[in-house]
Each structure stands twice: as C-alpha cells, then as structure tokens.
Amino acid sequence: MADLGPTTIFGDLTTNGSLGGAVRIAYCGADAGAGTTIACFLDTDTTGESVTVKCLTGGGGESLLNASVPRLSDGDPMFVIKHNDTWYSTTIFEDSQDFDEGLVMPKLKYITNYTISDDSAGPDSCFGANWGVNKSIIKAIKVQTTSTDWDLILWTNASAGDVGMYDNGYVDLVNGASGSQVILLDLPYIDYDSGSSVHLQFMDQSSGATTAIVDVYGVEART
Amino acid sequence: MSNMIKYITAHSLTDSSLSAAIDSTNWAIDEALIKEIRVITAAIDWDLTIYCDSDQTSGMFSSIKIGKNLSGNQDILLDIPYIDNDSNNSVHCLFADNVASNGAVIDIYGEEARIT
Numbered sequence: 001m002a003d004l005g006p007t008t009i010f011g012d013l014t015t016n017g018s019l020g021g022a023v024r025i026a027y028c029g030a031d032a033g034a035g036t037t038i039a040c041f042l043d044t045d046t047t048g049e050s051v052t053v054k055c056l057t058g059g060g061g062e063s064l065l066n067a068s069v070p071r072l073s074d075g076d077p078m079f080v081i082k083h084n085d086t087w088y089s090t091t092i093f094e095d096s097q098d099f100d101e102g103l104v105m106p107k108l109k110y111i112t113n114y115t116i117s118d119d120s121a122g123p124d125s126c127f128g129a130n131w132g133v134n135k136s137i138i139k140a141i142k143v144q145t146t147s148t149d150w151d152l153i154l155w156t157n158a159s160a161g162d163v164g165m166y167d168n169g170y171v172d173l174v175n176g177a178s179g180s181q182v183i184l185l186d187l188p189y190i191d192y193d194s195g196s197s198v199h200l201q202f203m204d205q206s207s208g209a210t211t212a213i214v215d216v217y218g219v220e221a222r223t
Numbered sequence: 224m225s226n227m228i229k230y231i232t233a234h235s236l237t238d239s240s241l242s243a244a245i246d247s248t249n250w251a252i253d254e255a256l257i258k259e260i261r262v263i264t265a266a267i268d269w270d271l272t273i274y275c276d277s278d279q280t281s282g283m284f285s286s287i288k289i290g291k292n293l294s295g296n297q298d299i300l301l302d303i304p305y306i307d308n309d310s311n312n313s314v315h316c317l318f319a320d321n322v323a324s325n326g327a328v329i330d331i332y333g334e335e336a337r338i339t
Contacts, residue, residue, distance in 0.1 A: 105226070105227065106334065107336065107339075108337065186302050219336065
C-alpha cells in the first residue's frame with residue numbers, strides 16, 4: 001500500500017478509487033467569508049501546502065460561507081478531497097439564520113407628548129418616530145390633563161368599529177379618572193390598520209379640559 | 224439565550240434630593256425594563272419619582288411618580304420601559320418624605336432592553 005502520509009485516512013479506498021484522491025485534513029487559513037471557497041493549509045495549520053477548498057453550500061451551492069453552518073473559523077480543521085484538480089470539503093454546509101435579538105431582549109418603543117382631543121365619536125391615532133410598529137406590548141400610558149372626570153379607550157383601528165384583536169374593537173382603559181395619571185399595563189396591541197400608531201379615545205366627562213397629552217411606553221412584539 | 228437580569232442594590236436616597244442610582248457591575252445599561260423597586264425607609268408618608276434625565280425634563284418621559292403617599296417599606300411592582308437619557312447607566316430617582324426628612328434605601332430590579 002502506498003504511503004499516504006500521517007493525516008491521510010481511508011487511503012485504500014480513495015487513492016486509486018473512483019474519487020481519484022485521498023481524504024486529507026485541511027486547516028482553514030481564515031474565517032468564513034463571502035464566497036463558497038476558503039483558503040486552507042493541507043495537513044498542518046499555517047505551514048502546510050496552501051490550497052483553495054470548494055465548499056458545498058445551501059442555496060444550490062451558491063450560499064456564502066459566512067452565512068452558512070457550520071461556520072468556519074481560522075484554524076478549523078475539516079476533511080477535504082481532491083477531484084478533477086479541485087479540493088472539496090466533505091462537509092455539507094447549510095444556510096444559517098441571523099440570531100434575532102428581539103426574541104430575547106425587549107426593544108423599547110415610545111410615543112411622547114402626543115396631544116389628543118376630547119372626542120366622543122372616535123379615537124385619535126397616536127404615533128411618533130420612536131414607535132413605528134404595529135405589534136407591541138403596551139406597558140404604560142401617561143395621561144396629563146386637568147380634566148376631573150375622564151375616560152380613556154384603546155381601539156385597534158383608526159375608526160371606531162368591531163375589528164381587530166379586541167372584542168368589539170376596543171378595551172376600556174380608564175373610567176372616571178381625575179387629573180393626570182399613569183396607567184400601568186402589560187397589554188398586547190396590534191394596530192389593525194397597520195398605521196404604526198396607537199388609537200386612543202379620550203373623553204372628558206367634566207366641563208374642564210378638552211385635551212390630554214399622552215405618552216405611550218411599550219416593547220415591540222410580533223405575531 | 225435568556226433575558227438579561229440587571230439590578231442595583233442598596234442605593235441610598237436623601238430626602239428631596241435627586242439621585243442617580245448606579246451599579247456599574249450589575250446594571251451598566253441605559254435601556255431597561257424596570258420590573259420592581261424595593262424601598263426601605265422609616266418615612267410614613269413618602270413619594271418616589273423616577274426621571275429619565277438629571278435635568279428632570281428630557282428623555283422618553285420627564286417624570287413618573289411611581290409611589291405616592293406610601294408608608295414604610297414597600298415593594299413597587301412595575302414593568303416599565305426606561306431609557307437613561309444621560310447615557311450614564313443610571314436610574315434617576317427622587318425620594319420625598321412628605322412629613323419629615325427621612326431618606327430611603329432602594330433596590331432596582333430589571334431586565335436589559337434595547338432601542339435598536
């Protein structure tokens with residue numbers, strides 16, 4: 001049997017077989033990049049023969065190594081084999097998915113100093129640059145008003161109606177409140193009309209203030 | 224991966240004095256969900272207010288009074304987004320004893336959050 005070297009395995013099977021070459025070990029010379037090949041060193045990391053290894057990736061073989069798993073790093077070993085003058089990794093790579101931090105770390109959203117008017121007919125649509133979502137968990141609503149008797153209703157839609165995730169399209173948040181209040185919630189909310197807003201109906205039952213200034217604090221959610 | 228627990232322990236507050244609660248080891252963040260504030264005090268009528276900025280005006284909210292006319296030790300359960308507008312990794316608190324001049328010692332328990 002021919003001497004295939006210390007890192008060659010399956011030599012009897014491959015040296016003169018249909019694959020045309022022996023299985024070797026190659027060490028990555030760099031982290032996985034935006035391509036389907038990677039520079040490697042045969043047999044010995046950093047000092048072995050430099051070769052370029054073609055990797056079989058997902059996406060019909062076109063997915064990039066830096067978006068594939070296993071994710072290669074400089075110095076990682078892998079089995080390779082030479083076929084028709086090209087070195088191939090025997091590893092099959094699959095597409096990876098970016099880790100979504102939002103799954104575990106709350107993403108804060110807020111609307112500040114939005115003025116809403118006394119309106120018995122329907123809600124105002126509160127929005128702002130720091131909200132920008134249709135799905136959220138509303139954690140608190142701060143209401144600043146001089147009204148001594150007010151109600152606050154949360155609607156799913158820009159116009160009052162029985163649509164969206166809440167029965168009858170709304171939730172009564174406050175009845176008969178007096179003065180400024182902070183309403184603590186932990187309430188899922190989906191903006192039915194996809195306008196990235198929170199639809200609040202403020203109703204002043206006294207003869208005092210006709211407006212309120214609201215803040216909405218929450219975290220982004222999804223369905 | 225799990226939620227990142229953050230906390231500030233045994234921060235002393237002086238009556239009617241704004242204070243930035245800091246724990247560079249166990250808090251060290253600007254964006255959080257504050258879940259609970261534990262207050263230890265001898266005061267029998269006190270308020271506790273949090274701010275997003277040391278100027279008591281700027282940020283996602285100017286102020287929220289999370290305790291009003293409370294007596295003695297209290298655990299205030301919350302679930303409120305908080306961004307330190309100073310980017311100082313702190314929670315700005317003001318404790319007020321309404322009938323005397325007691326201070327308080329507070330713990331703040333929360334979870335790391337983000338804005339981007």
